[in-house]
Amino acid sequence: MNPRDAARAARKASRHTQSLDTQARVGALNRIADALLVHSSVILQANQQDVELANKEVAKGGLSTSMAARLVLTHAKLETLAQGIRSLAAMDEPIGRVLKRTELADGLILRQETAPLGVVLIVFESRPDVLPQLIGLALRSGNGLLLKGGSEALHSNRALHQVITQAISPLPAELFALVETRQDVAALLDLDDVIDLVVPRGSNQLVRSIQENTRIPVLGHADGICHVYVDQSADPTLAQSIVLDAKTDYPAACNAMETLLIHRDYPQSQELVAALQAAGVQLYGDVDSQARFRLSPAEDGFAVEYGELAATVCLVDDVDAAIEHIHRYGSGHTDCIVSTDSEVSQSFLSLVDSACVFHNASTRFADGFRFGLGAEVGISTSRIHARGPVGVDGLMTTRWKLVGRGHTVAPFSRGEQRFTHRPL
């Protein structure tokens, strides 16, 4: 099927699926969860093929060990996936929730209701466990998907896709189309009339290249330059444990700390820097912190996403200077203050213009699962549509429904009838 036909078929299937009652979608979700376990051997065999090919690539130096490791599916992982899909099935119906009801005039009632977006293109790299999660989110919210996985996971994705589209029957298999070539993705990125949203999940490079090549709205983030600001008033034990967690728990994550801002008069600054160094973190400093902590200069500037055990350190005069730094060099992802001064903390929380702003908690909490959203579509640093960690809500739009008794606008224009605009 050509890309445009696949997108149209997915929209038709989405319109059909959202018109069914809740039980039809919930039943299909539970059948997916069952099928992942019933057909686990088929899935794991296909995955084994990908893993063997990947290991050969690793041996040739064409793929990193960590990339190959992320490919591996196990029976335990399938069980976790099945459990995740069952919890999506158990959540409240997201379609048709009434957000607003207004009596516009006598007998004229307006409702604003939630509705599925329609068709979403998701481009993801490597990890095949992403596929069932995304399908679960889409089915729960009545959306059609076009899915392009990484070529390293080709066999795994095919097997998962086949098991899942069989399991959802009698729902139409066209709801979730697998896209396999880069040319198809390029063609899909042109279809801003039939695709509502693109979600790139992968490297910054992938996100940027998609943002630059489509007029379809893109949900995601190219950069994750997260800051921790340690205030003069910070509790030293707390500061150290947050900073270490934010940087070292998973340095490749987009919500890991990249820049540490320290109040010039924070008494334990030496100990904090030493603790990071002791944890193996390579630190680069601004002019002042080069001098104070004997660091190498931050030669690439202050807007660097290291994605490894490295960070920039800057000394700042006060919370305002910290906020100024964050607005200038940050990416609007997640920024944190460590402070015991409630006025200073409040000012940081209200002024920092990022998707996630934290007080005395590690930046690593910026995550759909940790935020309690269930599975995660992605993390958005855009201000439009959805911001920060995005779950099912990010796949929804709204629809206005107006029910009257033959109301026309002319008598209102003539002043014979009046709007009441009464919230119901």
Place this chain on the structure above:
Amino acid sequence: MNPRDAARAARKASRHTQSLDTQARVGALNRIADALLVHSSVILQANQQDVELANKEVAKGGLSTSMAARLVLTHAKLETLAQGIRSLAAMDEPIGRVLKRTELADGLILRQETAPLGVVLIVFESRPDVLPQLIGLALRSGNGLLLKGGSEALHSNRALHQVITQAISPLPAELFALVETRQDVAALLDLDDVIDLVVPRGSNQLVRSIQENTRIPVLGHADGICHVYVDQSADPTLAQSIVLDAKTDYPAACNAMETLLIHRDYPQSQELVAALQAAGVQLYGDVDSQARFRLSPAEDGFAVEYGELAATVCLVDDVDAAIEHIHRYGSGHTDCIVSTDSEVSQSFLSLVDSACVFHNASTRFADGFRFGLGAEVGISTSRIHARGPVGVDGLMTTRWKLVGRGHTVAPFSRGEQRFTHRPL
């Protein structure tokens, strides 16, 4: 100031404005309302210049009489504008509304709050009364604006802008920048890193040209191909008054009916068509209705926005065929069913995938003021961010705020601490 500097200054001014307490923004709104009346003679004099130039253009055939008429400001219009701005001042604070509160774990509290988008570029044509309305919406929601008005309204827009930016002091004048040249607009459309949203208000051509020339999200609609479907069960009096209102109340509006779908067995179809013709509406038909009503063929197809006293008429077999037609030829703006059959009406309301779906009410109600949203930013047919008539809500995004007591993720990963995910 060059476009990038103007956008940056607007963002800085927006960050400052949103950090102030409610009373600072409310006070500035009330001062704008006062200033529009106190300085009405300056504004009306400037408007007179535009009107005289426009009348010369009309005489030369370079401008339509209706375009020139829409330019005219009067003291009464300024009073209405001032009143509109005072009602924006009286509405509930839209910034910092808590949408969600969750306890993630003991002592770790997450809030999702509303926040201003940041910087919005608005390109509007002709009517200068749009400028104070948009500034009112932006100020209420803490956003910065870059405003490009039509060249016909140059003097009016300059006068309004000057009066308003003086009135908002001590708020920074950079909050609302006036952009005057097309080159500046072209430059601004490239700034997807510093502008969050573009709102084109004007002709379909303007909207389409902006959509095709920017990667900034665009809020609006290029087409308004609205349908009224008259079901077999429709009350004939009601059907006739809705259809006439939808087509003739203001034929140039985007929410006017462009296509009339009639159930093949609707008994009063001849009378309905005759009533439209009697009201001066030129009708074009599909093959069946050409024969039944002696209409000229719809030579340009069924996806036509006439914008004048003209419409397409098609006969359909049932509500499913009507929905199919709407999905195929509509623009997802506003579609209406006239029916007394509640099952059929329900099916239409739940299946038609448009921003506004109406039952027994004229399509002309699709409007921010009529929907009770106060002033209107625009009407969006996109499924992303905001859909249908958009008021202050469409200028808002959200921000996540997390407050802990030194929480780190590592103990959760190790299973030593557990998420509670308790809604508060």
